[in-house]
Amino acid sequence: MIDILVIGGGNAALCAAISARREGASVTVLEASSAFWRGGNTRHTRNMRCAHDAATASLSGPYSEEEFFEDLMRVTKGKTDQDLAHHMIRESKSMLGWIEEQGVRWQPSLGGTLSLGRTNSFFLGGGRAMLNALYRTAEALGVEVRYEAEVTAMRIEDGTFLSATANGEEVAARALVAASGGFESNIEMLKQYWGEAAENFLIRGTRNNKGTVLRMLLDSGVQEVGDPTQCHAVAIDARAPQYDGGIITRLDCVVFGIVVNRDCQRFYDEGEDIWPKRYAIWGRLVAAQPGQIAYIIFDAPSLDLFMPSLFPPVKAPTIEALADGLGLDPAALRATVDGFNAAVRPGTFDDTILDDCRTEGLEPPKTHWARRIETAPFYAYPVRPGITFTYLGTRVNAEARMMMANGTSASNMFAAGEIMAGNVLGEGYAAGIGMTIGAVFGRIAGREAARNVRN
Numbered sequence: 001m002i003d004i005l006v007i008g009g010g011n012a013a014l015c016a017a018i019s020a021r022r023e024g025a026s027v028t029v030l031e032a033s034s035a036f037w038r039g040g041n042t043r044h045t046r047n048m049r050c051a052h053d054a055a056t057a058s059l060s061g062p063y064s065e066e067e068f069f070e071d072l073m074r075v076t077k078g079k080t081d082q083d084l085a086h087h088m089i090r091e092s093k094s095m096l097g098w099i100e101e102q103g104v105r106w107q108p109s110l111g112g113t114l115s116l117g118r119t120n121s122f123f124l125g126g127g128r129a130m131l132n133a134l135y136r137t138a139e140a141l142g143v144e145v146r147y148e149a150e151v152t153a154m155r156i157e158d159g160t161f162l163s164a165t166a167n168g169e170e171v172a173a174r175a176l177v178a179a180s181g182g183f184e185s186n187i188e189m190l191k192q193y194w195g196e197a198a199e200n201f202l203i204r205g206t207r208n209n210k211g212t213v214l215r216m217l218l219d220s221g222v223q224e225v226g227d228p229t230q231c232h233a234v235a236i237d238a239r240a241p242q243y244d245g246g247i248i249t250r251l252d253c254v255v256f257g258i259v260v261n262r263d264c265q266r267f268y269d270e271g272e273d274i275w276p277k278r279y280a281i282w283g284r285l286v287a288a289q290p291g292q293i294a295y296i297i298f299d300a301p302s303l304d305l306f307m308p309s310l311f312p313p314v315k316a317p318t319i320e321a322l323a324d325g326l327g328l329d330p331a332a333l334r335a336t337v338d339g340f341n342a343a344v345r346p347g348t349f350d351d352t353i354l355d356d357c358r359t360e361g362l363e364p365p366k367t368h369w370a371r372r373i374e375t376a377p378f379y380a381y382p383v384r385p386g387i388t389f390t391y392l393g394t395r396v397n398a399e400a401r402m403m404m405a406n407g408t409s410a411s412n413m414f415a416a417g418e419i420m421a422g423n424v425l426g427e428g429y430a431a432g433i434g435m436t437i438g439a440v441f442g443r444i445a446g447r448e449a450a451r452n453v454r455n
């Protein structure tokens, strides 16, 4: 019988597999996808957030544990397991070196709209190159990887994992690391919590994170953590594919224009705060609009201020023609733009600070970067909610060991990554923390699972 069975093939799974193997355990990885598509959402990533004491070749300055914790508390509004969060942040300090030891390379931070140069380390070649390095290392260490091995059943008795079944074959192991992501790719499961609106959600990453393993674990008595409606969701180009559109469909131009729903009504302050602090709320905001669609409207002076989407914006010489091109009511869009323009107060535009360009007497207001939309050509991007990953998960302790609903700890079951992200992320998001959760708890889960088998 093998020692450790890892379910999943992304960052969390590979960190767990490598870590368990380095502890001397035999390890098998079951990855639902083909070899080409391996690695779930991790393929799409660019960076990871770790605490560090000083600037490095790829980071522009220090990022203390305290500052990381404060950032986490702010974005989650305190909805986090604070002990576990401290533990994760402490452990993140050694991750930059550990990940590098597994063959991953860093590159100097990218500039751009999310301004992460000091806090986040960027993978040279992106998430796919990062994954390729982890797979190479895992395989060189003797980890067995089985592709197209979607787990469809599990045997768990009284908090003890016995086996998992993939392709009709039952694989028994002495311990389990569940690293199979959230349930974001399962529209039916999303509908249980979001209703019919979920039919209009686009999934930014893999089609494989269907929550099957998560559901089986919860049904076997593992303690649930997190609100099932909480997730990371951004506004993405409505023309993106249903799955795997990745980062090139995200739109970062909300702050430069206005956002209207299909009735041509604005519904939120587009200039509330700088974009890195607000980009992750727009998926939910659009999800709450009729038809789950919205349109970012801006004019010529803003076109070059942001990274464009893969798709060109809709372009027109007048607001009315723009509305026509979007299938909106021209008179209604004209009225909204006129109302907005009339409310704009004079100011000095500066997109790098919270500037003084704002509206007066408008509901909702635009509190920064408000400039009249008046210079042709006019542009628009249609946007829909793009779900990145869900937060409902399995509760774990500091060993990444699953906790049972009856308060005991599971005897041989561990979890890492999205499947347990809700322990740390009650709501909100800080860029790069998805990979931190996967890497830190993956490394711990693999190590502890191996020790569990030895003892």
Ligand SMILES: Cc1cc2nc3c(=O)[nH]c(=O)nc-3n(C[C@H](O)[C@H](O)[C@H](O)COP(=O)(O)OP(=O)(O)OC[C@H]3O[C@@H](n4cnc5c(N)ncnc54)[C@H](O)[C@@H]3O)c2cc1C
Residues within 6 Å of the ligand: 007, 008, 009, 010, 011, 012, 013, 030, 031, 032, 033, 038, 039, 040, 041, 042, 043, 044, 045, 046, 047, 048, 049, 149, 150, 151, 152, 179, 180, 181, 182, 204, 205, 206, 208, 209, 210, 211, 212, 213, 245, 246, 247, 388, 389, 416, 417, 418, 419, 431, 432, 433, 434, 435, 436, 438
């Ligand atoms: C477009 C995009 C960009 C992102 N950018 C970043 C970023 O720059 N930084 C960051 O920190 N986070 C980012 N994230 C979030 C990040 O991708 C995730 O938090 C992280 O990759 C999760 O790792 P994971 O190993 O838990 O899940 P995944 O990488 O999704 O891996 C889950 C794996 O489980 C497999 N699986 C699922 N079900 C089964 C089953 N039943 N049987 C067998 N295998 C199964 C899947 O095939 C997949 O390989 C981004 C996400 C997306 C979609």
